[in-house]
Amino acid sequence: MPSPGSSDASPPSIAVIGAGVAGCTVAALLARHRWPGSIVLWETGRGPGGRAATRRSREDQQLRLDHGAPLLNLMSGHRATAGLASTASAMPPAPPLIEELVQGGWLEPWSGARARLDVEGALHPISNDPLGEGLLYRGRDGMEHLCQGLLSLAGSAVSTRYGTLVRDLRPLPGEGWQLLDAQGRVLDQVDWLILSSTLLAHVRVQLVLAWDSVPLVEASRLLGDPRLDHALASIAALRFEGRSNLLLLVPADQARPWLELPFRLLDLDPPAQQRFHLRRISIQPLADGRCAVVVHSSATFAAEHLGVYGARSSIARVLSLPSPQEREQEVIEKLSAALEDALGAWPIAPLPPEADRQLMRWAAAFPVGAGLPEGLLLCPDSRIGFCGDYVSGPGFGRIEGAMASAHRLVEQLLPAALDRPAMVG
Numbered sequence: 027m028p029s030p031g032s033s034d035a036s037p038p039s040i041a042v043i044g045a046g047v048a049g050c051t052v053a054a055l056l057a058r059h060r061w062p063g064s065i066v067l068w069e070t071g072r073g074p075g076g077r078a079a080t081r082r083s084r085e086d087q088q089l090r091l092d093h094g095a096p097l098l099n100l101m102s103g104h105r106a107t108a109g110l111a112s113t114a115s116a117m118p119p120a121p122p123l124i125e126e127l128v129q130g131g132w133l134e135p136w137s138g139a140r141a142r143l144d145v146e147g148a149l150h151p152i153s154n155d156p157l158g159e160g161l162l163y164r165g166r167d168g169m170e171h172l173c174q175g176l177l178s179l180a181g182s183a184v185s186t187r188y189g190t191l192v193r194d195l196r197p198l199p200g201e202g203w204q205l206l207d208a209q210g211r212v213l214d215q216v217d218w219l220i221l222s223s224t225l226l227a228h229v230r231v232q233l234v235l236a237w238d239s240v241p242l243v244e245a246s247r248l249l250g251d252p253r254l255d256h257a258l259a260s261i262a263a264l265r266f267e268g269r270s271n272l273l274l275l276v277p278a279d280q281a282r283p284w285l286e287l288p289f290r291l292l293d294l295d296p297p298a299q300q301r302f303h304l305r306r307i308s309i310q311p312l313a314d315g316r317c318a319v320v321v322h323s324s325a326t327f328a329a330e331h332l333g334v335y336g337a338r339s340s341i342a343r344v345l346s347l348p349s350p351q352e353r354e355q356e357v358i359e360k361l362s363a364a365l366e367d368a369l370g371a372w373p374i375a376p377l378p379p380e381a382d383r384q385l386m387r388w389a390a391a392f393p394v395g396a397g398l399p400e401g402l403l404l405c406p407d408s409r410i411g412f413c414g415d416y417v418s419g420p421g422f423g424r425i426e427g428a429m430a431s432a433h434r435l436v437e438q439l440l441p442a443a444l445d446r447p448a449m450v451g
């Protein structure tokens with residue numbers, strides 16, 4: 027018998043756009059619930075991770091640099107952590123799968139020193155930054171292991187297509203979707219579509235990438251689905267904070283002062299962000315004695331330099347966008363000076379040479395606003411679902427929220443697409 031989600035007797039196929047935390051969580055859960063058709067994950071980047079990816083280099087095998095999220099913080103409970111049971115019992119349950127990722131060696135608790143810098147440049151041992159509250163975890167050997175762990179839980183049921191930007195969407199009313207590349211060629215045709223990123227649904231593509239329209243908004247005109255229109259209106263109301271991140275690679279013979287800093291993660295409080303133009307500094311020791319340092323700009327600095335992205339970003343590579351060298355260098359110099367200013371009390375000089383300083387711009391690092399309401403995660407008539415850290419609820423704007431939204435979406439999708447109830451976990 028054809029399933030309710032299938033356009034004919036074949037099992038329903040599904041495409042998930044985005045192999046960040048939310049997309050990988052959806053893939054893992056669909057595989058776990060034995061989604062009967064194909065599951066394909068489409069991703070612009072060279073591998074999984076999205077904003078929780080780890081930068082690596084073919085030429086430099088030892089390099090690992092968490093250039094987006096350095097950590098995962100869980101404000102919901104976590105049964106796996108011995109000794110914290112009393113704290114955990116007061117919290118709502120953690121997203122399932124976390125425990126499995128810890129047990130499988132993909133995630134590990136993080137207990138590095140955290141501190142806060144105030145506007146006078148003074149250090150405080152306690153940071154109450156919302157990105158550091160609750161239980162802290164890090165991908166073992168790099169944050170990308172969070173998504174790799176999720177994909178390993180998904181197993182062979184999920185196929186991945188890296189290095190591919192889905193540029194456009196064509197609805198097939200009542201039947202599903204076609205995914206198109208930048209040349210208008212059909213990449214895939216599926217019964218169900220999941221968007222784990224707002225890129226194809228939000229006006230920022232017109233502002234940041236100069237696209238002439240927003241693909242899903244155009245597609246929605248052919249569908250006449252009030253629920254999808256409502257979801258798109260909620261997504262349109264989102265705004266995004268950017269980050270211009272300076273990536274430093276400090277050679278082993280100069281790494282000592284960095285490794286001796288009294289913190290591994292330094293948060294700047296709001297007045298300090300205003301003064302130093304920085305938000306956070308993450309010190310990441312490498313196994314071979316070198317030290318990677320990721321300097322996160324303030325949101326204001328990123329907004330002022332939005333047009334300058336790192337030439338090595340996935341989107342620049344896939345769309346062959348030019349990145350004027352001098353402007354990029356100028357931003358690198360400004361961030362280097364800001365870093366020296368903020369860490370003036372410690373002997374970190376000299377900064378590494380030009381070649382070991384790079385820029386990574388996140389145009390949409392954090393969503394701001396009310397978020398997509400949970401009730402609009404799935405639009406069954408249009409056969410489309412949404413997940414990601416832009417979904418409202420606990421963990422909004424964080425990895426925890428990206429995972430939780432994927433669980434909630436799959437809970438709704440399985441009964442709608444397969445006529446099968448879901449106990450997601």
Ligand SMILES: Cc1cc2nc3c(=O)[nH]c(=O)nc-3n(C[C@H](O)[C@H](O)[C@H](O)COP(=O)(O)OP(=O)(O)OC[C@H]3O[C@@H](n4cnc5c(N)ncnc54)[C@H](O)[C@@H]3O)c2cc1C
Binds near residue numbers: 093094226391426
């Ligand atoms: C600098 C920085 C620091 C952060 N610090 C923390 C922190 O300390 N703690 C924390 O919990 N969170 C932190 N975050 C936020 C965290 O990284 C995100 O909440 C989380 O990674 C979001 O996951 P996601 O799957 O929702 O989205 P994403 O990671 O953005 O994944 C979406 C994926 O979709 C891909 N994609 C989009 N459109 C297309 C398309 N059309 N075709 C193909 N692929 C596409 C993108 O390339 C991307 O990989 C930080 C983020 C940044 C940028």
